[in-house]
Each structure stands twice: as structure tokens, then as C-alpha cells.
Amino acid sequence: MTTEFILQLSLLGIVVGFAAGLLGVGGGGILVPMLTTLFLSADIVPSHAVHLALGTSMASIITTTLSSAFSHYKNHNVDWTYVKAMVPLIIVGAISISFLVPFINTTFLAIFFSLFMFSISIKLFFNKQQVTAKRTKLPPQLAGLGIGSVSTLVAIGGAVLSVPYLMSRGLEMRSAIGSSAAIGFPIAISGTIGYAINGHISVEELANNQAIVGFVHIPSVIIISICGVIMAPVGVKLSTKLPVKVLKKIFAVLLVGLSIKMLMNVLL
Numbered sequence: 001m002t003t004e005f006i007l008q009l010s011l012l013g014i015v016v017g018f019a020a021g022l023l024g025v026g027g028g029g030i031l032v033p034m035l036t037t038l039f040l041s042a043d044i045v046p047s048h049a050v051h052l053a054l055g056t057s058m059a060s061i062i063t064t065t066l067s068s069a070f071s072h073y074k075n076h077n078v079d080w081t082y083v084k085a086m087v088p089l090i091i092v093g094a095i096s097i098s099f100l101v102p103f104i105n106t107t108f109l110a111i112f113f114s115l116f117m118f119s120i121s122i123k124l125f126f127n128k129q130q131v132t133a134k135r136t137k138l139p140p141q142l143a144g145l146g147i148g149s150v151s152t153l154v155a156i157g158g159a160v161l162s163v164p165y166l167m168s169r170g171l172e173m174r175s176a177i178g179s180s181a182a183i184g185f186p187i188a189i190s191g192t193i194g195y196a197i198n199g200h201i202s203v204e205e206l207a208n209n210q211a212i213v214g215f216v217h218i219p220s221v222i223i224i225s226i227c228g229v230i231m232a233p234v235g236v237k238l239s240t241k242l243p244v245k246v247l248k249k250i251f252a253v254l255l256v257g258l259s260i261k262m263l264m265n266v267l268l
Contacts, residue, residue, distance in 0.1 A: 001211075001219055005042055009220050012038075013060075013227025020064050020228065021235025023248055027064060027228065028156035029117050029255045031057035033262035035220065036110075040265055044217065045209065048199075050109045050266060051101060055195030055215030057155040058188060060224040065157045065184035067232065077178025079171055086144030086162075086183060091190040093148030098194025101153070101215070109153075110266040114259035116154050123160075124252035136168040147183070152191035157184030192216060 012034050016027035035053035040046050072078055101109075143165050151158035159180045166176035199214030211219050 002042075005038065006223065008038055009223040010227050013224035014231045016060075016224065017064070017228030017231030018235040019251065020068075021232035021237075022239050022242065023235075023251055027061050027224075028057050028154060029120065030258060031060055031224070032113055032155050033258035035217075036262045037265055038220075039217070045212070048106065048215070050106045050113075050262070051195075051199065051215045052212070052217055054101070054109070054113075054153075054155040055192070055199060056217045056220050056224075058152065058195055059192040059216045059221045060228070061155075061157055062185070062188045062192060063225045063229050064232065065181065065188045067229070068157075068181040069185045072178035072181045075178070077174050078182045079166070079175050079179045080182075082140055082166060082169070082171070082179050083182045085140035086147070087186050089141045089144040090148035090158075090183060091186055093145040094152040094187055094190040095194040097149040097152045098191065098198045101195065102198050107266055110263050113154050114263045116150075117255050117259045120160055121252040121255045124248050124255070135170065136165065138165070140169070144183075148187055148190070151187045152194060155191070157181075158187045159184060 012031065016030050019030065020027055032050075032053045035056055036049050039049040039052055045052055069078075143162075147158050147161045147165070150161060157180075159177070162180040162183050163173075163176045166179055167173060171179065196214035196216050199212075199216070201214075211217060
């Protein structure tokens with residue numbers, strides 16, 4: 001890897017860690033489009049750049065989700081009844097969808113990711129509260145299967161899906177967020193395992209690169225994780241001093257811009 005590539009990954013890790021601490025959002029929305037761009041510019045398996053970005057992003061958020069889950073655990077914000085009910089099928093969903101990922105067209109992946117992030121950005125921009133009076137009868141097990149599958153497909157921790165669901169089951173917001181954080185860690189772990197295994201057995205071009213395990217680029221994971229862990233506490237400290245609502249709107253616009261950039265890179 002060139003010095004420039006290392007510096008770009010370091011900056012990416014700093015931004016993702018800071019955003020996670022400041023805004024309470026996962027890094028997938030930033031990581032996937034930026035990693036796709038970096039892998040394409042560095043000519044690292046360009047035919048599977050989006051797949052590689054998804055797997056690397058999933059592995060990179062392991063430390064973030066673990067830190068968040070532990071913090072909520074210490075503050076007694078985790079409803080373990082729901083976590084225990086959802087996690088087994090979350091793992092099944094995450095690993096199962098990873099078997100399909102190698103066979104999904106790169107362009108389709110890019111379009112799906114962009115549309116998904118656009119919907120998330122709309123909620124962030126208009127600061128929609130995740131409060132719902134509507135109660136759902138969907139069992140936690142089935143919800144876990146869906147959340148694990150979709151989260152792995154777009155390389156996120158799953159909070160945008162699990163928090164609304166848990167609140168629709170009657171949990172108050174703090175408990176829903178804490179439980180969602182506890183759910184995010186097994187999503188990240190199982191999704192990473194799935195991307196690593198299925199990329200390894202499905203794509204021959206990746207086998208020749210010692211820095212890559214399946215769809216996971218190891219040096220990128222290490223650099224982003226280290227920088228992210230360092231910067232997340234800084235973001236948390238500043239969250240009480242900066243106008244978070246305004247920053248969320250800026251972040252929402254950034255997500256849309258990055259997703260469009262990734263889409264253009266893949267299509268062109």
C-alpha cells in the first residue's frame with residue numbers, strides 16, 4: 001500500500017469514529033462508498049470493489065458496535081429478553097445472505113445501497129423521531145432474520161432497523177437504542193465471517209492477494225478501526241457542545257452525495 005492510501009484510510013477512520021461518537025450513527029454509510037472509491041482508484045480487484053467495500057466496512061464496525069454495546073450495558077439500557085430472542089436468527093440471516101452476495105451483480109449492489117442510504121438520509125435530515133404508536137405482532141425471531149440479512153447486505157450495524165422495531169414492541173427509546181447496540185455486535189461479527197468465507201470460496205481473483213481474506217481487506221480494517229476507536233470518544237465529548245441537529249442534516253446530505261459518487265464510479 002502506498003503512503004497516500006494509508007493516509008486516506010486513516011482520515012476515513014477518523015471521520016467515521018468521530019461521526020459515530022458525535023451523531024450516534026454507524027459508519028457503513030460513509031465507509032462503503034468511500035472504500036469503493038479507494039479500492040477502484042488503487043486498482044484493488046476493481047471487478048469486486050463494492051463487494052470488498054461491504055465486507056471491509058462490516059469488519060471495520062466490529063470495534064464500534066462492541067464499544068457502543070458495552071457502554072449501554074454499563075448503563076443498564078439493554079433488554080436481554082429481546083436480544084436473546086433475536087440474535088440466533090440475526091446470525092442465521094447475516095451468514096445466509098453472505099452466501100448470495102458473491103453472485104449479486106456489482107451494479108445492483110451499488111443501486112440497492114444507494115437507495116437504502118437515501119431513505120436513511122431523509123429520516124436524518126428531517127430529524128424524524130423513531131416513535132411509533134403502532135404495535136407490531138412480528139415475532140422477534142423473524143424480525144432478527146430480516147434485520148440480520150438487510151444489515152449485512154448494506155454493511156451496517158442494524159440500528160436503523162432494530163430501534164423502530166423494538167419501539168413498536170413497547171420498549172422505550174433508551175432501552176430500544178441500548179438493545180439495538182447489543183444486537184449490532186453479533187451482526188458485525190457474523191456478517192464479517194460470512195463475507196470472509198464466501199468471498200474466499202467464490203472469487204478466485206481475491207485468492208492471489210495476501211492482504212485480503214474473502215471480501216475483507218485486512219490492512220484497511222486495522223487502520224480504520226484504530227483511528228475510529230481513538231476518535232469516537234472525542235465525538236461523544238463534543239456531542240453536548242455542538243449543534244447535533246444541524247450536523248445530522250449535513251451528515252444526511254453527505255450520505256446522499258457519497259452514495260451517488262459510489263454509484264457513478266461503478267456505472268462509469
